[in-house]
Amino acid sequence: MKGRLFVVSAPSGAGKTTLLKLVMRDVPKLSFSISHTTRSPRPGEVDGVDYHFVTKSRFEKMIGQGAFLEYARVHDNLYGTSSDAVEQQLSRGIDVILDIDVQGAQIIRKSGQIDGAFVFIAPPGLGELEKRLRGRGTESEEAVKTRMANAKQELQAAKEYEYLLINDDLEQAARVLSSIVTAERARGHRSASGEPITSNYCK
Amino acid sequence: MKGRLFVVSAPSGAGKTTLLKLVMRDVPKLSFSISHTTRSPRPGEVDGVDYHFVTKSRFEKMIGQGAFLEYARVHDNLYGTSSDAVEQQLSRGIDVILDIDVQGAQIIRKSGQIDGAFVFIAPPGLGELEKRLRGRGTESEEAVKTRMANAKQELQAAKEYEYLLINDDLEQAARVLSSIVTAERARGHRSASGEPITSNYCK
Numbered sequence: 584m585k586g587r588l589f590v591v592s593a594p595s596g597a598g599k600t601t602l603l604k605l606v607m608r609d610v611p612k613l614s615f616s617i618s619h620t621t622r623s624p625r626p627g628e629v630d631g632v633d634y635h636f637v638t639k640s641r642f643e644k645m646i647g648q649g650a651f652l653e654y655a656r657v658h659d660n661l662y663g664t665s666s667d668a669v670e671q672q673l674s675r676g677i678d679v680i681l682d683i684d685v686q687g688a689q690i691i692r693k694s695g696q697i698d699g700a701f702v703f704i705a706p707p708g709l710g711e712l713e714k715r716l717r718g719r720g721t722e723s724e725e726a727v728k729t730r731m732a733n734a735k736q737e738l739q740a741a742k743e744y745e746y747l748l749i750n751d752d753l754e755q756a757a758r759v760l761s762s763i764v765t766a767e768r769a770r771g772h773r774s775a776s777g778e779p780i781t782s783n784y785c786k
Numbered sequence: 787m788k789g790r791l792f793v794v795s796a797p798s799g800a801g802k803t804t805l806l807k808l809v810m811r812d813v814p815k816l817s818f819s820i821s822h823t824t825r826s827p828r829p830g831e832v833d834g835v836d837y838h839f840v841t842k843s844r845f846e847k848m849i850g851q852g853a854f855l856e857y858a859r860v861h862d863n864l865y866g867t868s869s870d871a872v873e874q875q876l877s878r879g880i881d882v883i884l885d886i887d888v889q890g891a892q893i894i895r896k897s898g899q900i901d902g903a904f905v906f907i908a909p910p911g912l913g914e915l916e917k918r919l920r921g922r923g924t925e926s927e928e929a930v931k932t933r934m935a936n937a938k939q940e941l942q943a944a945k946e947y948e949y950l951l952i953n954d955d956l957e958q959a960a961r962v963l964s965s966i967v968t969a970e971r972a973r974g975h976r977s978a979s980g981e982p983i984t985s986n987y988c989k
Contacts, residue, residue, distance in 0.1 A: 702972075746972045759972050766969035769905075769949045769962050 586612070586673040587767050588699035589680045591760075592688045594734035596715040597706045598750045603682060605757035610764050616669055616681040619645070622660035635668065652697065653683070653690040666696060678764060685740035692743065700767050702760065703744035706734075707751035789815070789876040790970050791902035792883045794963075795891045797937035799918040800909045801953045806885060808960035813967050819872055819884040822848070825863035838871065855900065856886070856893040869899060881967060888943040895946065903970050905963065906947035909937075910954035 593599035607613060619635040621642050630636045637645075642661045645651060654663030664681060672679045681699070683691070688701060706712040712734055716727050741747055746763050750756040796802035810816060822838040824845050833839045840848075845864045848854060857866030867884060875882045884902070886894070891904060909915040915937055919930050944950055949966050953959040 746969070748972050759968055762965035762968035763972060765962055765965035766949070769951050769966060 584676055586676050586678040587764075588616075588669060588673065588697050589678065589764060589767070590688050590691055590699045590701045591680055591682050591704065592685045592702075592737075592740070592744070593704035593750075594706065594712065594737040595730050596712045596734065597704045598715070598753060598756075599682065599704050601753060602704060602750060602756055602760060603680060605753070606680075606760045606764070609757065610678075610761050612676065613678045613680065613764060614672060616664055616672070616679050619651075619654075619663045619665055619668070620660060622662075635665070652694065653687040655684075655687060664691075669697065678768070685737050685743075689740070689743070700746065700763065701744040702746040702748060702763060703741040704756070704760075705738060705741060705747060705749050707749060711751075787879055789879050789881040790967075791819075791872060791876065791900050792881065792905060792967060792970070793891050793894055793902045794883055794885050794905045794907065795888045795940075795943070795947070796907035796953075797909065797915065797940040798933050799915045799937065800907045801918070801956060801959075802885065802907050804956060805907065805953060805959055805963060806883060808956070809883075809963045809967070812960065813881075813964050815879065816881045816883065816967060817875060819867055819875070819882050822854075822857075822866045822868055822871070823863060825865075838868070855897060856890040858887075858890060867894075872900065881971070888940050888946075892943070892946070903949065903966065904947040905949040905951060905966060906944040907959070907963075908941060908944060908950060908952050910952060914954075 591599065591603065603615075607615070617631065617633075617635055619637050619642060621637060621639045624630065624634070624636050628634065628636075639661065642654075642663065645663070645665065646654060650665050650667065651663040652666050652669065654661060656662075664683070664687070669679055669681070681691075685703075691697065691699065692701065706715065713727065713731055716722055716730055722730070748756055748759050748763075794802065794806065806818075810818070820834065820836075820838055822840055822845060824840060824842045827833065827837070827839050831837065831839075842864065845857075845866065848866070848868065849857060853868050853870065854866040855869050855872065857864060859865075867886070867890070872882055872884070884894075888906075894900065894902065895904065909918065916930065916934055919925055919933055925933070951959055951962050951966075
């Protein structure tokens, strides 16, 4: 049976990274989408595991070929999700989580290329979000304000997602996200050959 | 937040009853829909718990009032699901499982009165189903054949359901059904007031 794409977005401070780690631990046959990037590998990062590291000219050639489900420029580097990379995993029956911002998710939704399930992870509330951002102690006052404004705008986007998950309890939120993956696997009409899953029964 | 209706159907021998008991044990705020019937209570059955026991004339009056989401005659008795009974539970924030055959499910789907999630529970395969029916030792050869023919026809109906759950492992199937309930609770745009659940965040 072909895998399913889960497009997961969250504003900064929603606790997405920790949450996704818990879900990856609990749910078999689930992996992250591996992005392409033009930035240099950081110490310890492995090509084809953390990212597909490519040159700028290769990346731009791929853009020209329509190879990306979505891509974006961040701090002079290009990041993108290649259709082929995702499709390779899906065709091996692996469900893929694509951890992406709301703009990227919008592009994928509108492209209609891949029929994914869209999950938005919200922090318990904006007050709680601010506390978390300040709690990091690594952000300037200005940076916190900018991030809060962005978060408010991003939360507007939650309405466009199929699933909304409020991360007010990490273990509980992980159970819900794992349940979403499990439930989506039981949604009808999916098989490797494109046959409805019921075809074995309905001859 | 308003509850959600889960319409669950399965051919005979799919192991639905045991499965539903496991899910009821594991998932909080989930209950069975209580049907109306004109048959007499059996020893131990309690009015308003096992069924709403009503007279034939009362039942027929309710039919006239359009009070039933669906109803059917079985062995000279009438059985029906009243909209009010379901709505009462839903409005208290309780998710409701309606255990019903495919014909009843079709009627509810077509009525469009209640936006439920439709789950079909299939046995591992027809061979396995036959084994289970014979394994009961309570069915005549003729009865097994009739049930098998009915089951094949019922399995055709699986295509109309949103979720298909194959009960090849009872504990695993219970986990999947519990996940479907949990995931549906995270699906967007539901709250007691009809407001999108995101309204707290998106002011």
